[in-house]
């Protein structure tokens with residue numbers, strides 16, 4: 001493979017400068033940093049697309065940031081970003097362009113893959129989605145027996161599930177309460193069974209969402225859903241066309257399933273699964289919130305795209321977050337990154353980011369095909385506040401591990417009731433403050449705590465957080481927020497010199513599962529696995545029948 005980045009990252013003088021800097025500042029306490037620089041809280045902020053970022057509670061100085069921006073320049077972050085927006089085939093291991101930005105390009109300008117402008121096709125699919133969503137929401141789309149559709153069930157997995165499932169939950173306050181949307185992803189039959197057990201097939205419509213239309217989980221669930229429908233429709237195959245639509249790039253397989261290809265919503269190989277929320281993969285979300293709100297979501301994505309493309313590096317939110325993440329990951333020894341939204345509607349946000357980040361940058365081979373000798377993507381996780389505070393925050397406050405965290409909050413609640421929101425926000429601000437500044441032994445003693453108990457009550461502090469604040473959780477805000485993280489992941493992929501847009505690591509397990517499935521189904525299989533796998537398969541075969 002042609003190498004674009006011949007120098008290893010460690011050999012860059014800008015990397016070495018950060019090594020030296022980390023040795024000197026690594027242990028500096030946020031208490032001291034705030035004391036030393038009275039303008040810090042004002043200076044270390046940036047905003048774009050309705051999002052305000054306060055990054056002052058990070059273990060960095062102005063010099064750290066300057067060195068990090070030098071690294072961004074040295075690794076060509078701006079150059080690579082521009083190549084993505086130009087439609088170059090930057091996904092080199094799969095020889096594809098990476099153009100999720102075209103899906104929300106609201107500029108009216110062309111975006112080309114090769115010589116072809118992709119915008120007419122993007123707009124045509126969005127229009128087709130809007131017509132369909134309006135028909136389902138308005139009751140014009142009827143089931144086979146003439147009943148209105150009351151529930152849409154999206155069947156997909158990974159990128160064809162997590163984005164729309166997260167966003168539907170996030171934007172529930174904007175959603176129709178007459179047409180519900182559910183999501184089925186797991187090949188575990190329990191998922192489909194539980195999501196359909198209280199539904200009337202005559203009022204249910206399935207969206208089969210699969211880029212390839214070959215994914216084992218999705219095709220298995222789709223076949224069972226079809227059987228469930230047909231059992232209620234007297235096995236009349238003609239019912240399928242009124243109860244199934246498809247989102248896919250594979251027209252032949254969609255037709256073979258029995259779906260009318262007029263009810264197929266296309267997308268393209270330059271849309272990666274985990275970056276596909278703004279494509280037809282967003283169809284269940286559009287049914288839920290309606291085409292107008294979906295457009296606002298696209299506006300939010302676009303506003304952040306424009307910011308990422310045009311803002312100087314030192315005021316560029318995705319660049320700042322990407323660099324801070326790298327600072328902890330590569331120089332301060334942190335191996336995880338927590339995302340803690342203070343909004344119940346964002347309860348699936350971390351799950352979406354987990355795929356976005358870990359599937360993109362969970363790589364150990366650099367763009368020249370060498371094993372990296374530095375850390376790459378972190379373990380991403382999180383839960384909404386305040387729930388997490390009563391569970392795992394203990395470790396963040398007083399454990400031995402450094403856990404940098406993003407805290408996300410909204411000034412207005414979607415459900416204002418009494419003083420709930422002030423209490424929620426008080427917790428958000430309090431956590432950031434406590435994590436950063438902690439509580440010293442003297443402060444604990446001054447509270448009258450017996451000296452023997454003091455060590456247990458001390459909070460070291462110096463736990464870094466980014467605070468992201470927005471006015472309220474709207475479709476536009478959500479779009480900006482997701483785009484912020486998408487571009488952060490992009491920036492980090494460049495810093496670490498890995499290909500962020502492939503996911504070969506998913507392959508091996510898929511192939512082995514296919515082989516083992518045959519062995520589970522065979523009468524007398526000859527197992528040739530390792531001793532442990534063979535024994536487990538035997539055990540399962542012996543015990544799978546009840547009785």
Ligand code: G6Q
Nearest residue numbers: 158159160210211212215273274
């Ligand atoms: C995402 C990955 C992966 C993919 C699923 C579903 O970036 O490529 O999560 O989305 O494996 O694939 P299909 O859409 O082809 O069913």
